[in-house]
Amino acid sequence: MAKFAFLPADFAPGDAKSAEFDPSQVEVTRIGSLDDPLFEFTYGRLWEQFGPAGELESRAVLGRRMAWDAAQPRAGFAMRYDLLLVRSGGEFVAARDHTAIADARGAVVHLSHLLVDPAWRRGGLAGWLRALPLQTARACLAAAGFPPGAPVTLVAEMEHPDGIDVARDIRLKAYERAGFRKVDPAVVHFHQPDFRSFAEIDASQPQLLPFQLILRRVGREADSYLTGGEVRTLVERLYHLYAQEFRPADMQAVWRQLDAYPAADAPVALLPPTA
Numbered sequence: 382m383a384k385f386a387f388l389p390a391d392f393a394p395g396d397a398k399s400a401e402f403d404p405s406q407v408e409v410t411r412i413g414s415l416d417d418p419l420f421e422f423t424y425g426r427l428w429e430q431f432g433p434a435g436e437l438e439s440r441a442v443l444g445r446r447m448a449w450d451a452a453q454p455r456a457g458f459a460m461r462y463d464l465l466l467v468r469s470g471g472e473f474v475a476a477r478d479h480t481a482i483a484d485a486r487g488a489v490v491h492l493s494h495l496l497v498d499p500a501w502r503r504g505g506l507a508g509w510l511r512a513l514p515l516q517t518a519r520a521c522l523a524a525a526g527f528p529p530g531a532p533v534t535l536v537a538e539m540e541h542p543d544g545i546d547v548a549r550d551i552r553l554k555a556y557e558r559a560g561f562r563k564v565d566p567a568v569v570h571f572h573q574p575d576f577r578s579f580a581e582i583d584a585s586q587p588q589l590l591p592f593q594l595i596l597r598r599v600g601r602e603a604d605s606y607l608t609g610g611e612v613r614t615l616v617e618r619l620y621h622l623y624a625q626e627f628r629p630a631d632m633q634a635v636w637r638q639l640d641a642y643p644a645a646d647a648p649v650a651l652l653p654p655t656a
């Protein structure tokens with residue numbers, strides 16, 4: 382089983398202060414399958430936080446993701462999903478999950494969920510946890526035989542600020558302080574596919590969900606823009622991830638949106654997430 386270590390070299394630029402948190406207080410465990418004795422414990426905590434809002438995948442979906450083998454690319458992309466539990470003295474401290482999607486040009490890591498127990502918040506642990514997905518990216522590249530130094534980008538899909546939802550504002554602030562940047566939402570209109578049941582989708586028009594893309598381009602965090610071609614490459618990989626579970630017909634509406642994306646060489650601003 383892959384071992385996860387706490388690696389300060391992987392900190393996001395704004396997370397250097399997390400070095401003050403002593404990570405030897407906690408241990409990280411990768412949950413390997415639905416049969417893992419810690420799966421239900423971890424899933425249950427994530428469900429309490431994200432389930433009621435419809436923001437957590439089913440057990441079956443996560444089970445299939447855990448079974449992916451990055452050495453066996455799926456339609457050209459190596460995929461590795463990590464569900465990680467953080468404990469201290471056997472007690473729940475945090476959980477996070479994410480998926481690396483890689484080819485020879487580099488790895489994108491889709492950040493799904495991060496939950497830190499309230500007692501452990503604002504003490505630096507979150508910065509360490511924001512660095513763990515880099516290990517997933519490297520493991521994915523290595524398993525597939527892709528260049529180990531290929532570029533890595535972490536991507537979170539987050540709701541647009543609405544001035545009402547306080548938790549949303551806190552999330553955006555936390556990622557902003559860490560040094561993540563947002564793809565200019567005035568130029569790139571990103572949507573998730575329709576997450577409703579097949580029956581509901583079939584009985585109506587597709588309902589696409591608008592999100593903004595929050596990035597950390599590892600080693601290139603200070604860049605103030607990226608190109609339209611780079612955005613397209615990122616989004617194609619996210620849609621490749623969704624296409625593992627969604628019906629091709631339901632993916633068509635989001636694939637079509639790429640037609641309206643900026644030209645390959647057009648600069649697209651990277652902005653503070655709360656802007």
Ligand SMILES: CC(C)(COP(=O)(O)OP(=O)(O)OC[C@H]1O[C@@H](n2cnc3c(N)ncnc32)[C@H](O)[C@@H]1OP(=O)(O)O)[C@@H](O)C(=O)NCCC(=O)NCCS
Pocket residue numbers: 430493494495496497498501502503504505506507508548551552554555556558
């Ligand atoms: C989002 C979350 C992981 C952040 O954890 P955290 O330990 O607070 O850590 P971070 O280092 O990321 O954030 C710290 C910064 O965010 C902001 N922040 C965090 N909590 C805040 C609060 N309650 N009020 C105001 N600002 C807050 C502050 O700027 C803070 O910096 P400071 O402590 O130096 O003032 C945690 O709040 C959480 O688990 N929330 C519930 C689940 C969730 O929303 N997950 C994220 C999306 S998947």
